[in-house]
Amino acid sequence: MSVGDEDGEPLSPMARVFQSPGTSCCIITMIGCKIKINADVILSGLNHNVSKHPRFSSKLSDDGLSWVKTKVNIEDHVFIVDMDSNEIGEDGESYVEGYVTRLTMLPLDKSKPLWDIHILNVKTSDAEAVCVIRSHHSLGDGSSLMSLLVACTQKTSNGNTASTTPVLTRRKIVPNEKTSWFLRSVLEVFSSVRLIWNTFVDILMALAIALFLKDTKTHLKGDMSIQSNPKKFCHRIVSLDDIRLIKEVMNMTINDVLLGVTQAAISRYLNNMPGNIRLTACVLVNLRPDTGIQPLADMTAKDSKCRWGNYFSSIYFPLYTGSETNPLVYLSKAKSNMDRSKNSLLAALIYSSTKLVFNIFGAKAGAILVERLFLNTTTVISNMIGPMDEISFHGHPIAYIAPSVYGHSHGLTLHFLSYAEKMVISIGVDSTAIPSPHKLCDAIEDSLKDTKAALLERGSVKAPSLKDVYMSLQKKLGRKKEQ
Template sequence: MEPEATMEATCSTHEESSTKEDHHRLILSPASRLFHSPRFNCYIVIIMGFKTRIDSNIVKNGLKVLHNHPRFSCRLLMIYSFLLYKDDRGGKKRWIQVSVNQEDHVFVPTLNSKIEHPEEFVENYISNLTASPLDLSKPLWEVHLLNVKTSNAEGLAVIRMHHSMGDGASLMSLLLACTRKTSDPNALPSVPTQKRADSSSDLGWFWRFILAIWYGITLIANTLVDIMLFIATLLFLNDAETPIKGSSDVHLTTKRFLHRTVSMNHIKQVKNAMGTTVNDVVLGVTQAGLSRYLNRRYAGQNDKDVGTKQEGSNLPKNMHVRANILVNLRPTVGIQDLADMMAKKSKVRWGNCIGYILIPFTIALQDDPLDYVRGAKAVIDRKKHSLEAFFTYLTANLLIKIIGAKAAGVLAHRIISHSTFSFSNLVGPQEEISFYGHQITFMSPHVYGHPHALHMHWQSYADEMTVCLTVDPNVIPDPEKLLDDLEESLKLISHAVMERGLAVDVV
């Protein structure tokens, strides 16, 4: 049996001195390995705006707490062994602890104080950043502090991390652990938790037993259908070619990053009036906004063949459009736990524990704006009674172990490229917060590196919701109009609720 040989001799001491438990803990999770495959190399970008200019020295000093986080103080190492499962070229990737040089990760460029088009400058700056990968010889994160005055901020922080460092929910929780309430500089942010249905009801044991059986049958049936659709998507089921669907190599193109802030009160107003969730509302608004946007993009096409269009619109009939959604299968790491970990070097569970689900979208011009929300709620309610996310998670893990991360990445690329776009949303803090003394005006998370020309993320913050778009400008040359359509769709849905007396206006 041959001993393990590392790429660099300087790293072997650390590995040899590690306990067996720590040695195993440093192995990349299957999902993290998948995010390093050539066709699925994914990154997360978080843009934060501040109400004041940035004091870079204060922020730099504050960010030193990240050095205590096991992922922010580790870099990738390839270990070769005949005993270990062989990755892409006979090796196995692991995280290895290193000393963090702050200057390698926090950048404060010297900028012209009189930039003529600050929004365009910031957008180009971020886009250019993503044109090159992070240095694998260092921990896979960086922060750029930009003292540029834009329409909604006096300064901005751009955080880029490799997706292998953790899932979106965990990384957002980590970011919030670095913030404090603006009203109380010593208090961590408060994030709303999902309320569970009250299990104590007036139903007798017999009816609860019947409902449990019915739930189990529904769960199995829905899961089997979703598994068959998932396999069909891998083999042949492909979404229709639309103006927002990218080609198979779209993951290689440079992206644009945009955002728009809308009223969270309007979303809650619709939610309360229709008895839905915030997620149902934003999915409904997304269906409505995409329908408006695609109707415009299709204008003038197929004029000779009216029969191919939906009645009263420019949209083709029977459009097959699906969104790919990442689902976090592990309970979200608590903000307090992460703050304690970085302050006291305590341990918490960390990594990527995520599955995928495919959500069908109805692209049509509805006479009743509320039908978009009703349709979204029906789809989401059905998905809640399915184990699709667990199936995709377990399948991905199994494939990585059998055929390796590179081959599994090819399959993941094929499945995702057969859907049209990616969608996600995260719950943010309920109150205004500050990042090392700098009050935040907005947070805009993005993902890139996957085979979609459009990724849409909804991020709540205090009484606002930020719609974040990552787009391929070659496929979607006018993303500002898509943001306009999403904003207008929310207004129309909110107005429909008020017009019918289902809710009162929210100031």
């Protein structure tokens, strides 16, 4: 769906689903700044940027079926919290986390465009101030909103230069030209048969999950009233170089590494649970042809293939839990499952099926389908590519970007976002099910350290090759800093 400027543009099917009671989701993004936030500068910057984007300057029609262009009063959307440090105490993190938790209990005002910004000039361990952005999921998905953020910011190293926005095209496997025609034909037939078979099995599994197949009840799952429960959020920043190092040595993707480390962390967190349990993650998949950050101008252009809005789906990833002494086992299992998922059309079919159900039976039925898939699984996991360079908004350098979501039927949500040579791990939880999300952050960070340590120990036999990989990454980082 491209974004138009005309009044009365109907909501897309996915936007209608996200407006339904059981699946009314908000994206919440915590942005840490390296300096105190000048509210007047932020207000001025927003006045120049918000009106340029139709979704952020439109409200819902009275019947909730279309977008209506409206005049945006920026002051109605920006809330400033500038408290004395004595009132907050030494623990700025707790104050920010408590503030965000209270926000999750306050619905967005549907008489205005569905977003707001909260400026907290509160010092935390990672930032001098925090900006909290809420936007309803019907406005767009994470890729859309990240493109908007990048379009409104500049490189910190050069205030007049836009941030580097990586656009990664999905890899296509091209047969070796030396392979005989007969062998290439056999391989293509085999690949097609495997694709059809995997898709068929995955569709049956997704139907089973939607109808009756539930995950094991653990400490990670909430109850039926989970959408209305308060949510807690926390984040952790780790080295992207460490993840790249593991990726290179293990010959896998960054996404494989993150899923493997997550499996190890959940196993660590559920150390008192029996090994034979069923845990499933909804792993979000960007359906756009390119997986990086799309330029905003392309995404909002009429008939654009990049598509602004909600153009994503999910696969259903079986989370392996066990008491493995070797952390690399978790990575190998994650890679095996993801390699299989890449040879399946499930994600595209889930998206098309939701639209089909919406068109035939209405938004309520489409929302019920999505809600059932959420209720019967344990967590949702998302991995996004963020800006390659450190960015700033009108002179405010950004230390980290930690996105999450609330309003859906999951007790645990995990978001990974790469930003300026860092990986930000953002965790959102139902506070009645998981009272301390920091323990999960600790488990993920410890699992990453254990994985790296296991590789270094194994690599001592092949020290030169491991050292070459590490030195290569250091040189790349050095060149980037010089630029």
